[in-house]
Structures are given as C-alpha cells and as structure tokens.
Amino acid sequence: MNATFQAMRGYTEHAVSIKNGRRAEYEIIARVTQGLRDTAIKAKSDFPSYAHALHDNQRLWTALVVDIVDKENPLPEDLKARIIYLAEFTRHHTKKILREKASVLPLLEINMAILRGLKTEGPSK
Known part of the structure; x- marks a missing residue:
C-alpha cells in the first residue's frame, strides 16, 4: 500500500463515521436497545x-439527561422535563429488574418510543 492510498482510506473511514446528531443518537439508542x-x-x-x-x-439515559440540561440544548423545556422523568423511571425500574421484581418490557417500550420520535420528528440536527 502506498502512502496516498492509506491516507485516502483513512480519510474515507472517518468521513463515513461522521453522522448528523439525530442519526447518531438513533444509532446509539438502537444499539443499546x-x-x-x-x-x-x-x-x-x-x-x-x-x-x-x-x-x-442506564448510562444512555444518564447521558441523555446530561445533554438536555446543558444551557445550549435547544429542546423545549417540557420535552426536557419528560426526558428527565423517563430517565428517573428508568433508573428506578432498572433496580427492580435487577432484583427480579419487574419486567424489562417498559424499558424496551420507552426506548422504542424514543427511536420512533427520532426517526419521524422534523429535520435532522
């Protein structure tokens, strides 16, 4: 392999990995789900x-909360509040699941609802 080919290959790999915000969020949440x-x-x-x-x-939901409490985050306040509520629910429900006192189904349903919203709402970031 010559240096030019290696440089082009490296650039192409990085260029392909760069995604817009909504698509990256979708892919991360989909992978975790x-x-x-x-x-x-x-x-x-x-x-x-x-x-x-x-x-x-749980780490995903913690990251979502960290992102939305940033002063620069443009999401409406009511949506931010709902995301924080879902993160709290996820935290409490995960504890119940780990104690084998609850089903994972609500967590999967929440994540799927978020994925549907990311897929259909407005233009990409």
Missing part, C-alpha cells in the same frame, strides 16, 4: 450479560 432485548431473552442463563445491558441502558 437491541443489546437489552437480546440479553433479556437469555437473562436466566446469562444474568451477567443482562445486567451489563441494563447498565448500558
């Missing part, structure tokens, strides 16, 4: 993987 769903199916036989996926989902 898929991991949660996949591990929930085998939670009885592989609880550590399931717990890790629940943790990833």
Whole structure:
C-alpha cells in the first residue's frame, strides 16, 4: 500500500463515521436497545450479560439527561422535563429488574418510543 492510498482510506473511514446528531443518537439508542432485548431473552442463563445491558441502558439515559440540561440544548423545556422523568423511571425500574421484581418490557417500550420520535420528528440536527 502506498502512502496516498492509506491516507485516502483513512480519510474515507472517518468521513463515513461522521453522522448528523439525530442519526447518531438513533444509532446509539438502537444499539443499546437491541443489546437489552437480546440479553433479556437469555437473562436466566446469562444474568451477567443482562445486567451489563441494563447498565448500558442506564448510562444512555444518564447521558441523555446530561445533554438536555446543558444551557445550549435547544429542546423545549417540557420535552426536557419528560426526558428527565423517563430517565428517573428508568433508573428506578432498572433496580427492580435487577432484583427480579419487574419486567424489562417498559424499558424496551420507552426506548422504542424514543427511536420512533427520532426517526419521524422534523429535520435532522
């Protein structure tokens, strides 16, 4: 491989990885949701993987809250409040799931609703 080809290849790989805000959010939430769903199916036989996926989902919601409380975030205040509420619900519900006192279904439904909203609402960021 010559240096020019390597440079072009490196540039192309990075250019492809750059995405607009909404698409990147969608892909991250979709990946976390898929991991949660996949591990929930085998939670009885592989609880550590399931717990890790629940943790990833919790980290996702924490990151969403950190993002929306930023003064520069343009989302309407009522939407920010709803996201904070969902993050709190997710935190409490995750604790119940880890104690085997609740189903993962509400978390999956919330994430899917967020994905639908990202897919259909307005122009991309």
